[in-house]
Amino acid sequence: DGGITQSPKYLFRKEGQNVTLSCEQNLNHDAMYWYRQDPGQGLRLIYYSQIVNDFQKGDIAEGYSVSREKKESFPLTVTSAQKNPTAFYLCASSRTGRDTQYFGPGTRLTVL
């Protein structure tokens, strides 16, 4: 089945540690995205990539980093510089930049 997978579903981190969230898609989409969602809030764009080996900062990129070495993979690293990383993180992909986005199930990150 085609789709987007995110792992793990729940992630716990100690303060000061970096952590990497996985996002994989087998839809052959060029564009991929990372969003952050806080309780009762909408989606805030962290990073996006419209092609392999290229990515751009979104609205809240500080404290996060990404890579896009393969078309199907777009991992997000939450660094210790991110002051308030506890949130729900959503990955998405689309055929083009303005086309339908397909979302993964999300990863809930909690900093202890």
Place this chain on the structure above:
Amino acid sequence: AQSVTQPDIHITVSEGASLELRCNYSYGATPYLFWYVQSPGQGLQLLLKYFSGDTLVQGIKGFEAEFKRSQSSFNLRKPSVHWSDAAEYFCAVGAGGTSYDKVIFGPGTSLSVIP
């Protein structure tokens, strides 16, 4: 700049009642338009989309939406709400920018359903 507004932060309806969720956008050309639904702790699921053609679009789960260019609106409707429709609903606009194309999401409308 492109933007999306959803005027209603939270709506409560009784089961069996009709529903309309409002969405307004700001964009100079004809946009791509989307409605997504999100259940608690889940990812977003596409309900329906409008790219061109018939301005009344049918989606999954009995939802429909109408694109009104003169009002810059894309309101979501359902004639009879079920308890399982309680969720967060996001309107989104796909727009062509000066340097890249992008999708802009509205802030969302939370729907509660009274049995």
